[in-house]
Amino acid sequence: MSKKSDLLGGSLLVACAVAVLLLLLVPSGAEGLSSVIPVRAGVAVASTWSNTQGKIYVAINAGGALPDVTLYSLNPDGSGKTRLFDFHNHPEDQKGGIWDLRAAKDGQIYFASNNAYLFTPASRNLFRIAADGSWYDQITPGPNSGRWNQPCPCGTVTGTVLDSLGSPWSGRPVFLEGKDMVYSGADGRFRFDNVPTGTRWILAYRSMGEDVFDSQAISVQAGQTTNVALTPNNNVRMEFSRPVPFGNRVYHIFWPYTIQWTTADFAAPVKVYEGSGGSCPNLPSVDGFDVAPATGRLAIANYEAGCGTGDTSHQGIYLADKDGHGLRLLVDMMGDSSWCGVGDLSWSPDESKLAVKACYNWYTYLLVYDAGNGKLLSSIYFNDTHYTIYNVDLHGWSPDGKWLLYSFWLNDMANGTLAKVPVKSDGRLDPNGAVALLANTNITGATWGTLESSLSQRNLYLPFVVK
Numbered sequence: 001m002s003k004k005s006d007l008l009g010g011s012l013l014v015a016c017a018v019a020v021l022l023l024l025l026v027p028s029g030a031e032g033l034s035s036v037i038p039v040r041a042g043v044a045v046a047s048t049w050s051n052t053q054g055k056i057y058v059a060i061n062a063g064g065a066l067p068d069v070t071l072y073s074l075n076p077d078g079s080g081k082t083r084l085f086d087f088h089n090h091p092e093d094q095k096g097g098i099w100d101l102r103a104a105k106d107g108q109i110y111f112a113s114n115n116a117y118l119f120t121p122a123s124r125n126l127f128r129i130a131a132d133g134s135w136y137d138q139i140t141p142g143p144n145s146g147r148w149n150q151p152c153p154c155g156t157v158t159g160t161v162l163d164s165l166g167s168p169w170s171g172r173p174v175f176l177e178g179k180d181m182v183y184s185g186a187d188g189r190f191r192f193d194n195v196p197t198g199t200r201w202i203l204a205y206r207s208m209g210e211d212v213f214d215s216q217a218i219s220v221q222a223g224q225t226t227n228v229a230l231t232p233n234n235n236v237r238m239e240f241s242r243p244v245p246f247g248n249r250v251y252h253i254f255w256p257y258t259i260q261w262t263t264a265d266f267a268a269p270v271k272v273y274e275g276s277g278g279s280c281p282n283l284p285s286v287d288g289f290d291v292a293p294a295t296g297r298l299a300i301a302n303y304e305a306g307c308g309t310g311d312t313s314h315q316g317i318y319l320a321d322k323d324g325h326g327l328r329l330l331v332d333m334m335g336d337s338s339w340c341g342v343g344d345l346s347w348s349p350d351e352s353k354l355a356v357k358a359c360y361n362w363y364t365y366l367l368v369y370d371a372g373n374g375k376l377l378s379s380i381y382f383n384d385t386h387y388t389i390y391n392v393d394l395h396g397w398s399p400d401g402k403w404l405l406y407s408f409w410l411n412d413m414a415n416g417t418l419a420k421v422p423v424k425s426d427g428r429l430d431p432n433g434a435v436a437l438l439a440n441t442n443i444t445g446a447t448w449g450t451l452e453s454s455l456s457q458r459n460l461y462l463p464f465v466v467k
Helices: none
Strands: 011-015 019-025 033-040 055-061 069-074 082-085 099-104 108-113 122-130 136-138 154-161 173-176 189-196 198-205 213-220 225-230 238-246 249-254 258-262 270-274 288-291 298-303 315-320 328-332 339-347 353-360 363-370 376-381 392-397 403-408 416-422 435-441 443-449
Touching: 055 099, 055 435, 069 108, 099 238, 108 238, 154 173, 154 198, 154 213, 173 189, 198 225, 213 225, 238 288, 249 288, 270 298, 298 339, 315 339, 339 392, 353 392, 363 392, 363 403, 392 443, 403 443, 416 443
Parallel strands: 011 376, 099 443, 122 238, 154 225, 288 339
Antiparallel strands: 011 019, 019 033, 055 069, 055 443, 069 082, 099 108, 108 122, 122 136, 154 189, 173 198, 198 213, 238 249, 249 258, 258 270, 288 298, 298 315, 315 328, 339 353, 353 363, 363 376, 392 403, 403 416, 416 435
16 A cells, blocks of 8 residues: 555546646556646535534634734535634633634533633643533633632742742742733842732743743642742743543643553543654654544554654554553554645544545645555545645545545635535545535634534533633
8 A cells, every 4th residue: 555556546636726627637646647627616605504514613723923812613515604613702811722623412612712822831731612602611721720810728839930040030020820920030030929829831931932941730739838849941832732532531742752641621631642753753642642532542643753763663644542551553654755744633433444634756646545554545645745734734524424624725825725625435435526615714623513403501611711
């Protein structure tokens, strides 16, 4: 399956606002390009659909210096665009990105966001909202993350910011979850009064806007003073991304090397996979992963050798059980130098197939593999090398397993397109049936799911929104 002639047996795919341009290759084994065949694919084409197809959720950025993203729902044909959620009512940060969308069957949508990131030690945290937008909840980095204006009982937090030599450092910004920022004084000291009790993160930054910081988790006790020393150094901020719910677990990437799971109330995280960093220590070694919907099996993309320096053990797609045991290689990308990266992975609803976004010969592909034996079932690719694994995103399967949802942009993120392509029962992709759902839009995430109607029974809110 790793030979070029096998991989290039599929069709080329590139879509624009209202058209999909298909370039068909000479049948398997040939290298040259054949004729160009234009195919029309309408935006929001009317079609019949049932509840088995559920809803499509798409995050769209309004633009500007900071992400200001709104989440919408769509019918599977692209019609019925409805606003669901944004951060505009947040008491401390009225903007935020929405990435890594994932719909769960229990009426919740999970995503990662940088909303209010200055008040936590992580640059991106995990969130969940109701599928109708009626409530929202922050999961990481802890159960008290970002709680503002909570009633007492309260305690006091004091401390000192120190430089690398251990001397007091004045004028450094200090954040305590649930409180507004303060600056260290001439003696390096700071103080927070009326701090609600519980476990909270406290951070001191070298300078505002920098990722050089020191953070600690502290326990605030009623009527007591908690003292802490902070030395902003060269730590890289934490990042939680790609949440995937499974039962009571919320799997995610703890950037850049670890896949772990926690619960919605942020129980102690459990590590299930960790890359070594390979020979590219500044690149992530977990490029993508997914959790099988019924069994919880893990599919992991690890391309640590993406810099081409010879890592012989971490370049491919792996499978493991839900606890990370029994790791085995499904697709070996080390044996073919034409591979140039791998990213998004998505299990089919019946767990028989695995959809993959990858780079091969500097073209970006959407591929479908047999999840049992790793056989390549189908492939389509974008016919311009300017489409890369960074401006093409695979968003997963429809609930009935008959479509793959994806998006892409070229030259300008504001000109993105959300599209879907049919998948036949044998795993073959049908580029002739590709449909553009949204066009000329800055798409930051999308997902597709069938949802249960139990939303009215839930009463969870973002911890730092006072009700």
